[in-house]
Amino acid sequence: MLVLSGIAVIILGFLLRFNPLLVVAASALVTGLAAGLNPVAILAAFGHAFNETRYVTIIWIILPVIGLLERFGLQERARTVVAGFGRATAGRLLIVYLLFRQLTAAIGLTSLAGPAPTVRPLVAPMAEALAERQAGGLDDATRERVKALAAATDNVGLFFGEDIFLAVGSILLMKGLLQQFGIVLEPFQLSVWAIPSAIAAFLIHGFRLWWLDRRLARARAA
Amino acid sequence: MIGLPFVYAVAGVLFAVYAGLAASDRRWGNAALWGLVAISFLLGDRLGDIGNGVLVLAIVAIAGTGLARAGRPRAEGEAPRGNAIFLPVLIVPVVALVGTFAARWWPGWAAPKQATLVCLAIGVLIALAAAMLWLRPRPATPFREGLRLMDSVGWAALLPQMLASLGAIFALSGVGNVVGGLVGGLIPNGSLIGATIAYGLGMALFTIVMGNAFAAFPVMMAAVGLPLLIHQHHGDPAIVCAIGMLSGFCGTLLTPMAANFNIVPAVLLDLKDRNGVIRAQAQTALPLLLVNILLIWWLAFPR
Numbered sequence: 054m055l056v057l058s059g060i061a062v063i064i065l066g067f068l069l070r071f072n073p074l075l076v077v078a079a080s081a082l083v084t085g086l087a088a089g090l091n092p093v094a095i096l097a098a099f100g101h102a103f104n105e106t107r108y109v110t111i112i113w114i115i116l117p118v119i120g121l122l123e124r125f126g127l128q129e130r131a132r133t134v135v136a137g138f139g140r141a142t143a144g145r146l147l148i149v150y151l152l153f154r155q156l157t158a159a160i161g162l163t164s165l166a167g168p169a170p171t172v173r174p175l176v177a178p179m180a181e182a183l184a185e186r187q188a189g190g191l192d193d194a195t196r197e198r199v200k201a202l203a204a205a206t207d208n209v210g211l212f213f214g215e216d217i218f219l220a221v222g223s224i225l226l227m228k229g230l231l232q233q234f235g236i237v238l239e240p241f242q243l244s245v246w247a248i249p250s251a252i253a254a255f256l257i258h259g260f261r262l263w264w265l266d267r268r269l270a271r272a273r274a275a
Numbered sequence: 276m277i278g279l280p281f282v283y284a285v286a287g288v289l290f291a292v293y294a295g296l297a298a299s300d301r302r303w304g305n306a307a308l309w310g311l312v313a314i315s316f317l318l319g320d321r322l323g324d325i326g327n328g329v330l331v332l333a334i335v336a337i338a339g340t341g342l343a344r345a346g347r348p349r350a351e352g353e354a355p356r357g358n359a360i361f362l363p364v365l366i367v368p369v370v371a372l373v374g375t376f377a378a379r380w381w382p383g384w385a386a387p388k389q390a391t392l393v394c395l396a397i398g399v400l401i402a403l404a405a406a407m408l409w410l411r412p413r414p415a416t417p418f419r420e421g422l423r424l425m426d427s428v429g430w431a432a433l434l435p436q437m438l439a440s441l442g443a444i445f446a447l448s449g450v451g452n453v454v455g456g457l458v459g460g461l462i463p464n465g466s467l468i469g470a471t472i473a474y475g476l477g478m479a480l481f482t483i484v485m486g487n488a489f490a491a492f493p494v495m496m497a498a499v500g501l502p503l504l505i506h507q508h509h510g511d512p513a514i515v516c517a518i519g520m521l522s523g524f525c526g527t528l529l530t531p532m533a534a535n536f537n538i539v540p541a542v543l544l545d546l547k548d549r550n551g552v553i554r555a556q557a558q559t560a561l562p563l564l565l566v567n568i569l570l571i572w573w574l575a576f577p578r
Contacts, residue, residue: 054453056448056449056450056453057450057453057454059444059445059448059450060450060484063484063532067531072338072339072340072341072430073430073431073434073437073531073534073538074334074335074338074339074430074433074434074437075335075339075340077434077437077438077440077441078331078332078335078339078437080441081440081441081444084441084444084445084448084450085444085447085448087448088447088448088449090447090448093325095444096325096328096329096332097324097325097328098324098328098443098444098447099328099331099440099441099443099444100322100323100324100325100326100327100328100329100330100331101324101327101328101443102439102440102442102443102444103315103327103328103330103331103436103437103440104315104319104320104322104324104327105443106436106439106440106443107283107286107315107316107319107436108279108282108389108392109435109436109439109535110286110312110432110433110435110436111282111283111286111392111395111396112395112535113286113425113428113432114285114286114289114395114396114399115367115395115399116420116421116424116425117289117399117403117417117418117420117421118363118364118367118399118402118403118406118417119364119421119424120417120419120420120421120423120424121403121406121407121410121412121416121417121420121421122360122363122364122406123352123420124352124353124412124416124420125352125353125354125355125356125360125410125412126352126353126354126355126356126360127360127361127364129355130355130356130357130358130360130361131361134358162368162372164368164371164372164375164391164395165368165371165372166368168539168540168543168544169539169543170364170367170368171364171368172540172543172544173540173543173544174364175361175364177544193547197546197547197548197551198551198555200544200546200551201541201544201546201548201551201552201554201555202555203544204540204541204544204552204555205528205552205555205556205559207540208527208528208536208537208540208552208556209528209556209559212521212524212527212528213521213524213563216517216520216521216524222489223488223489223492223520226489226492226493227492227516227517227520230492230493230496230516231512231516234496234501236505236512238512238513238516242513243513243516243517244517245513245517246513246514246517246518246574247517247518247521249518249570249574250518250521250563250566250567250570253563253566253567253570254559254563257559257562257563257566258559261558261559
């Protein structure tokens with residue numbers, strides 16, 4: 054039971070808005086001590102894990118490309134382009150992006166998009182520009198909400214598409230774990246059961262995006 | 276064969292350039308932070324476990340106390356270009372895509388398990404070279420612009436890696452078994468719907484705590500999925516597993532612990548509310564969790 058104190062540290066630390074890096078380090082220390090490890094062993098285990106997981110931080114090498122192109126007007130261009138699509142709306146744009154993300158993830162192309170490569174430079178500014186046109190100007194709260202929904206759409210599309218692909222990590226994890234319990238399954242048997250949830254995700258999130266369009270239209274009328 | 280060492284070398288050199296540029300602006304906190312990240316990428320394998328641990332402590336000390344700050348706002352932009360500006364953005368995913376397939380069809384040149392990361396790095400290098408040749412900025416410009424974005428992301432850039440490392444400490448300390456035991460003890464005996472709800476809700480809650488459905492899955496399977504749903508109630512293992520994992524993904528949408536999905540985009544999009552992306556996801560994640568639990572209940576069990 055005592056090892057759960059590290060989780061309490063995380064929850065309290067996030068709630069009290071301490072710097073998350075400090076909170077994580079403190080949680081590692083508390084958890085390790087509660088499990089009877091000595092501080093040097095905890096330091097070594099954390100250092101080892103940090104070195105082994107460096108690939109997590111690799112995505113940031115894309116920033117010089119994005120930064121350079123933004124200096125030459127990338128975001129402004131994205132806004133201008135969607136303004137040319139007469140019947141486009143923020144909700145419709147995000148529904149199309151949701152479908153694109155789900156379908157590409159379902160054939161294994163998870164790294165085709167993401168917050169740094171597509172949402173910040175393209176999807177968010179496009180959705181913002183369209184919402185602005187629909188509502189005839191945006192207040193700060195709505196602008197934040199449209200941008201947050203763009204990021205949310207990327208996540209929902211990725212999570213509820215990738216498991217349809219046979220060779221994704223989670224499918225292999227499931228197959229491996231079941232094998233340890235003496236149940237042998239083919240990856241296909243697992244991935245096909247990701248489809249009902251993928252459809253539900255599209256319907257639920259798509260409905261919310263359609264609702265966004267309605268709210269923007271009402272804001273214009275008001 | 277090109278593998279992770281190449282990718283880490285690219286990242287290490289880039290962060291070293293950031294450190295140099297920040298130092299030339301006399302922003303010592305940022306210079307130290309990105310310098311330490313550069314050391315981790317370039318020399319991490321030679322530091323030893325304790326050396327890496329000390330490196331993490333130094334990173335936390337700098338980034339966690341606000342010594343590294345966001346830089347100056349963007350200077351005046353250059354003359355904007357036409358729609359061709361989108362092409363370099365597309366180079367990265369296209370190279371990552373083509374390269375990943377090429378690694379599968381013509382094996383041998385890229386380490387198979389790291390093919391996507393290797394191709395991502397190559398894609399970035401090609402895109403950068405193409406953009407430099409076309410736009411002809413000053414040589415330092417992409418790195419200054421990259422540093423500006425990197426500084427605005429700041430400590431959040433390292434949170435995902437820190438949380439992944441915390442997961443290793445949790446695993447070492449047996450946190451999963453304790454949580455699994457707790458959830459298992461809550462289920463009313465023999466109730467199928469009770470066990471299904473405990474399994475789906477447990478996957479989501481445990482993922483919220485750990486930030487990762489992969490960490491929650493083995494624990495919940497061992498505590499509830501296997502003994503109750505599969506053995507006692509004869510549930511179809513494929514359905515129990517597949518939709519159980521997706522119930523966990525609903526939890527991923529709800530937690531700041533999944534920093535790379537939920538916190539990093541909020542920072543990248545300059546949202547005022549650090550939890551804004553999670554708030555936008557909650558109304559999708561909660562109904563979807565309910566649907567997933569019902570799907571397991573309807574589909575997995577013999578009637």
